[in-house]
Amino acid sequence: MSSVPAFKRLPRAVREQQMLDAAVKVFSRRGFHAASMDEIAEDAGISKPMVYAYLGTKEELFVACLHREGTRMMQAIAGAAAPDLPADERLWRGLRAFFGFVGAHRDGWAVLYRQARGEQPFAGELATMRARLVEVVAGMLDHALRAEGREIAAIDLEVVAYALVGATESLADWLADHPEADPEKTATRMMNVAWLGAAQLLHGVTWRPPTD
Amino acid sequence: MSSVPAFKRLPRAVREQQMLDAAVKVFSRRGFHAASMDEIAEDAGISKPMVYAYLGTKEELFVACLHREGTRMMQAIAGAAAPDLPADERLWRGLRAFFGFVGAHRDGWAVLYRQARGEQPFAGELATMRARLVEVVAGMLDHALRAEGREIAAIDLEVVAYALVGATESLADWLADHPEADPEKTATRMMNVAWLGAAQLLHGVTWRPPTD
DNA sequence: GCGTAACCCTACGCACGAGTAGGTATGCTC
DNA sequence: GAGCATACCTACTCGTGCGTAGGGTTACGC
Numbered sequence: 001m002s003s004v005p006a007f008k009r010l011p012r013a014v015r016e017q018q019m020l021d022a023a024v025k026v027f028s029r030r031g032f033h034a035a036s037m038d039e040i041a042e043d044a045g046i047s048k049p050m051v052y053a054y055l056g057t058k059e060e061l062f063v064a065c066l067h068r069e070g071t072r073m074m075q076a077i078a079g080a081a082a083p084d085l086p087a088d089e090r091l092w093r094g095l096r097a098f099f100g101f102v103g104a105h106r107d108g109w110a111v112l113y114r115q116a117r118g119e120q121p122f123a124g125e126l127a128t129m130r131a132r133l134v135e136v137v138a139g140m141l142d143h144a145l146r147a148e149g150r151e152i153a154a155i156d157l158e159v160v161a162y163a164l165v166g167a168t169e170s171l172a173d174w175l176a177d178h179p180e181a182d183p184e185k186t187a188t189r190m191m192n193v194a195w196l197g198a199a200q201l202l203h204g205v206t207w208r209p210p211t212d
Numbered sequence: 213m214s215s216v217p218a219f220k221r222l223p224r225a226v227r228e229q230q231m232l233d234a235a236v237k238v239f240s241r242r243g244f245h246a247a248s249m250d251e252i253a254e255d256a257g258i259s260k261p262m263v264y265a266y267l268g269t270k271e272e273l274f275v276a277c278l279h280r281e282g283t284r285m286m287q288a289i290a291g292a293a294a295p296d297l298p299a300d301e302r303l304w305r306g307l308r309a310f311f312g313f314v315g316a317h318r319d320g321w322a323v324l325y326r327q328a329r330g331e332q333p334f335a336g337e338l339a340t341m342r343a344r345l346v347e348v349v350a351g352m353l354d355h356a357l358r359a360e361g362r363e364i365a366a367i368d369l370e371v372v373a374y375a376l377v378g379a380t381e382s383l384a385d386w387l388a389d390h391p392e393a394d395p396e397k398t399a400t401r402m403m404n405v406a407w408l409g410a411a412q413l414l415h416g417v418t419w420r421p422p423t424d
Numbered sequence: 425g426c427g428t429a430a431c432c433c434t435a436c437g438c439a440c441g442a443g444t445a446g447g448t449a450t451g452c453t454c
Numbered sequence: 455g456a457g458c459a460t461a462c463c464t465a466c467t468c469g470t471g472c473g474t475a476g477g478g479t480t481a482c483g484c
Contacts, residue, residue, distance in 0.1 A: 163405045222431085
C-alpha cells in the first residue's frame with residue numbers, strides 16, 4: 001500500500017532548474033544575505049540538503065544564478081544585434097532585445113543588477129560581464145567612427161559606452177518596478193536619449209523606430 | 213595616580229560623527245549584512261554599546277549614514293545649479309558638482325548607490341532621494357521646453373530624466389573605481405553624451421565647457 | 425567637595441541560519 | 455528479484471554577530 005508520495009521524484013536536471021528558479025526569486029526579493037537557504041528550499045518544494053547536494057553552498061548557488069541569468073541575457077542581446085548592420089540599427093535592436101529580456105525576467109535582472117553589485121565576492125564576476133557589454137558598445141561606436149574616417153581617444157569611447165550602458169540599466173531598473181510599462185516603448189525612449197541627446201530632443205527632433 | 217586614559221572622552225556630537233565615518237567606511241567595503249557592529253565600533257575607536265547608545269540599532273545606523281551622505285550630496289548639487297540659468301548651463305554645473313562630490317566621497321557614494329539599492333528596508337528611502345533628483349532634472353528639461361513654446365508628455369520627460377540620472381550614476385560608479393580619473397573631465401564626457409547624443413558625437417560635434 | 429549626569433567599558437544571552445550526519449524510499453538494470 | 459545508484463528526508467551541530475545587563479570613571483555645576 002505505497003501511499004502515492006505527495007510529489008514525485010524528479011531527475012536532477014529538472015530539480016536543479018526548479019531550485020535555481022526559487023533561488024533567483026528569493027535572492028531578488030531579499031538580497032543575498034537576508035535570503036535563507038531554508039526559504040529557497042521550501043520555495044523549490046524540496047528539502048535543504050538536496051540544494052546542497054546539487055548546487056553546493058550558498059555562494060555557489062548565487063554564482064549559479066548569476067551565470068544562468070547572465071548567459072540568458074547575453075544570448076538575447078547577441079542574437080538580436082547582428083554585427084554588420086549600421087550603428088543606429090544595431091543599437092536599436094540591442095536595446096529592444098535587452099528591454100524585452102528585462103521585461104520578461106524581472107527577478108533575474110534584479111539579482112544581477114541590484115544584488116550582485118554590492119556584495120564583495122560577486123561584484124567582480126558581474127563587473128566582467130558588464131565590461132563585455134561595454135566593450136561591445138564601444139566597438140560599435142568605434143566601427144561607426146572609422147566608417148566616417150574619424151577617430152577618437154579609446155578612453156573617451158569607453159566612457160561614452162559606459163554612460164550608455166548605465167543609462168540603459170537605469171531604465172531597465174525603472175521598467176522592473178513598473179509592470180505596466182511597455183518594454184518596446186522604453187527602448188524607443190532610451191534610443192532617443194542615447195542617440196539624439198537632450199539638446200536635440202528639446203529642439204523637437206525625435207528618433208522613430210524603423211518600420212520593420 | 214590616574215594614568216592618562218589612552219584616548220580622551222569626547223562630547224556626543226563629535227563621537228557620533230566619528231561613528232558615522234566608520235560606519236560609512238565599513239558598510240561601503242563589506243555591504244550592509246556582512247558589516248559587523250563590532251568592526252564599526254572598533255574602527256570608530258569606541259566600544260559597541262556606545263554605538264547602540266548614540267545611533268541605535270544596525271538598521272537605524274545605516275539609515276543615519278544614508279541621510280548624512282544623501283543630504284551632503286543634495287546640498288552640493290543644489291548649491292551649484294542656480295534655477296534661473298539656461299538648461300545646458302544648469303546641467304553642466306549640476307554634473308560638475310555631482311562628480312566633484314563623488315570624487316571626494318567615494319565611500320559615501322558606494323553606500324548610497326551600491327548597498328542601499330538591494331537591501332529591502334532601504335531601497336525605498338533611496339528611491340525617494342533619487343526621485344527628487346529625477347524631478348529636478350525633469351523640471352529643468354520642461355522649463356527649457358516651455359521657453360521654446362514646445363511641450364512633451366510628462367511621462368516621456370520623466371523617463372528621459374531617469375535615463376540621464378542613470379547614466380550619470382553609472383559614470384560616477386566608474387569614477388569611484390578609478391581613483392586616478394579626473395572628476396571634471398568625467399563631467400565633461402557625461403555632458404557630451406547627455407546633451408549631444410551619440411549621433412552628434414559620431415559626426416564630430418563636441419560640447420566644450422564654458423570658460424568661466 | 426559632593427551629587428549627578430554624561431561618557432565609556434567588559435562580558436554575556438540568545439536567536440538565527442549555514443551546513444551535515446545518518447538514514448529511508450524508489451526505480452532501473454540484468 | 456537482488457543489487458545499486460539516485461532521489462529524498464528529519465533532525466541535528468555550531469559559529470557568528472546583534473543587542474544588552476550591569477557597572478565603572480570623569481567632568482561639571484553649585
